[in-house]
Amino acid sequence: MHNAESQYSEPAVEDQSDMNTDMSDAPSYLSGLNPPQRDAVETVDGPLLVLAGAGTGKTRVLTTRLAHILVTAQAWPSQILTVTFTNKAAQEMKDRVRRLLGEMSQENGGDGQPPSVDGWWLGTFHALGARMLRKHADLVGLNSNFTIIDTDDQVRLIKQLMEDAQIDTRKWAPKAMAGKISEWKDKVRLPSDLTPRDAGEMANGQLVTIYRQYQERLKILNACDFGDLLLHVITILRDPKNAHILAEYQNRFKYILVDEYQDTNTAQYMWLRLLARAGDRDADGNSLSNICCVGDDDQSIYGWRGAEVGNILRFEKDFPGAKIIRLEQNYRSTGHILAAASSVIANNQDRMGKTLWSDHADGEKILVRGLWDGEAEARWVGEEIEQLQHKGWDLNRIAVLVRAGFQTREFEERFIQLGVPYRVIGGPRFYERMEIRDALAYLRVVAQPADDLALERIINTPKRGIGNSTVKTLYTFARSKGISLYDSILTLCDSDELRPKVRSTLTALTNDFERWRSLLDTAEQTELASMILEDSGYIQMWQADKSPEAPGRLENLRELITGLSAFETLPEFLEHVSLVLETQDTQQTDLVTIMTLHGAKGLEFDAVFLPGWEEGLFPSQRTMDENGLKGLEEERRLAYVGITRARQRSYVSFAANRRMYGKWINAVPSRFVDELPEDHISATTDPGLYGPGRSSHWDSSGLAAAARTQERSRERKVMSSDGEVFGVKDRVFHDKFGYGTIIHIDGHKLDINFDHTGKKRVMDSFVTKA
C-alpha cells in the first residue's frame, strides 16, 4: 500500500471529454467508472453526499470507494465504519471489496489472496450498535452478555406490564403499544423526555409509565430490544461523563460510509452524527468529518418505520462544507421503463430532484393490463411468464413484486398449478420460526438463568403440566421478592406452596438446567445443544408430531445446531441469530422470485411484474388515512422503486374485484396507473371492465373518499318489531360501495348488502351454510 492521498483527493477530471483519455496513471480499479462515480470514489476528505438514482451504480461506487480508502489513505478496515441496510448487503459488500482488493494485490505482484477483514466495522445499524453496547453495557446498567429480545418477547413483556396495571389489553392492543414505544425509541425519546400527555389516550394515558416500567424490567432481565441497541449507545456517547469513549470512537473511525441514507431514522442519524463528528474542524478549518452517505430521496420507503427523508434533505446543513455528487446515468433500465418511472415520481412535491438518463435503447413499453379479479391476474402473470420461458428466459430473471405479503398467495397457487417453480422471499425469518425460537429459549435459559421471557416460553413446551396458573403463581412470587422467574422456581420448590406434581416437574426441570449449565464451559457447543434439545424432550415432541410441518421443523433444528458450530461461545451465537442470521441463502436453482416491493429494494430483474395496482391496496388505504399526502408520496416512491427494478420488461396490472377478509370487494385502478405516461405504456383491459383501455374511463367519483373501515355493531341479536329473536348478527361492515351485514339463522349465513344511495336498497343477498 502506498499513501497517495494527495494524488487522488483533488478531482482529477475537469470535463468529461478528458475522462476516457486520462486513465493511464489511474489505478485500474477506477477504470470504467463515469466521471461523477469516480469523483464520488475519490473525494475522501470532508463530508460527502452521493445522491444516486436507481440503477446508477451506487453499490459499485461504495465498494470501490472502500477499496480506494484502504489503498490510498492507509486505513485499516477497523478504522472504517460501514453501515448497510441489511445483513445481506453487508455480506455482499464484504465479498466484493475482498475480491477487488485481491485483484489489486495481484496486479501489484501480490499473491492475489483476498485480504482478511477481521475486525471490520461493517454491518447494519443494529449489529454495529450491539457491538458497541457490549463493550459499555455497564454504563447503562446492563451486563455485557445481555440478550437481545425480539418483537414477540417485547409484546409479551408489555402485555404483562399492562395487565399488572389493570389496563384492558383488548381495548389497547399490546402490539400497538409496543409499536408506539418502538417509535419513541426510534425518535430517541426516553421515558424521561415524555410527559403523560405524549401518550394521549393510549393505554388510558399510562403508556409512558408502561414504557418506563418496561425499560426497568428489561434491565432486570439483562435484556435489550432492537431499539435499545442504538438508544443505549446514544445515551452513553452523549453523556459528558463518557467524553473519552466518544473521542475514542471518533478517532478510531477515520472514515464512515453509509448506504441507503434516505432510510435512516432519528436514532440512527444521531448515532452517526456523534461518531462522524459533524461540524468538527481541524486548526486549518478543514472538516474532520469524513462521512460519505449514499442514498436516493426518491427511494425512501421506510417512513412507517421512523425513517426521516429529512435526514438526507438536510445533509448539507448537518455537515457543513459537504459536497454533493449526483449520479444520474442509469445503467439498468431501457428507455420506456426509465421514462415511465421518472414520470410517476415527478408527481411528488417533496423531493430533491434528479434527472435520470440512459443511453440504452427504448426497449419495450410497459405492459399495463386490467383484469376481472385477482385470480385472472395471477393467471395472466402465469401466462406471460410461460411466454418468456418459451423465448428461452431463465426464471431467475423474473420477479413478481407485491405491495403486501398476503398477495403472494394467489401467485403461489397459480404457479403450483402451472408447474412454474418459484420462491417467496420474506415471510418468517429463520429465527422467527416457532421451533427455532423454542430451541433458542432453552439455550438462553442455560446461558442466562434470569431470562424470564425465555423460560416462560419453554416452561411448558413440550407439555409437562405447567399451566397458566402455575406460571402466574411463580411470577407473583418473583415480583414480590424482586427475583427472577428461575430463582422463584428454586425457592418455591423448597417450600410447600406448589402442588406435589408441579413441584416435582419443576425440580426436574431446574435440575436439567443446572446440569446443562455445568457443561457450558467444558462440553462442545453443538453437542451440548443437541443434548439439551434431546433431554428436554423437545426433539421427541416434534418427532411425535404428525403434522406435515414437523419434518421441516426438525430439519430447521438440525440446521440451527450445525450453525452453532461456527461460533466460539453460546452468547456469541445467540447474538448472531437474533441480529444477523438470514433465511437460507439464494440457491442457484432457476426460480421466479415473489416478494414485496420493500424486499426488492436494491435488487434488479430483467422482467418485473407489478400486480395489484388498485386504490386502497396500492396506494395502501391505511397509509393514506394515517399519513395523508406524505403517506401517498411514500407509496408513490414505492411505485417508483418497483418500476425501476426492471431492466427490460415491466408489467403493471390491476383487478376490478378482489377478495379481502374472505369477502369480495370492488376495486378502482390505482392513481399510479393513470400517472404512467401514455407514450411509454401499452394498455389493454379485459372487455367490459372499465371501458376501452385506460382506467380513467372508470367513473370513480365519490368512491375514493368513501370509508372502508369495518365496524362491529354492539347489539348482536336480530329481532323483529315484536321482539322475536330470529338470528344473530355476525358483523356489520362498510366499504366504499355500501354496507352490509351477515346474520346467522338456523345454521345458515345470510349476507345482505346495501348501497349508499340514501334509501336502503338491497343490492344483493345470499345464503350459505354456516
Next chain:
DNA sequence: CGATAGTTGCTTTTT
C-alpha cells in the same frame, strides 16, 4: 390443566 368451542381481528411494509 388441557381440550374444545366460540370469538375476534387481521393484511402493509422490516432491522
Next chain:
DNA sequence: GCAACTATCG
C-alpha cells in the same frame, strides 16, 4: 377465511 386468542367445561 383463517389464525390466534378467550371462555368454558370435564
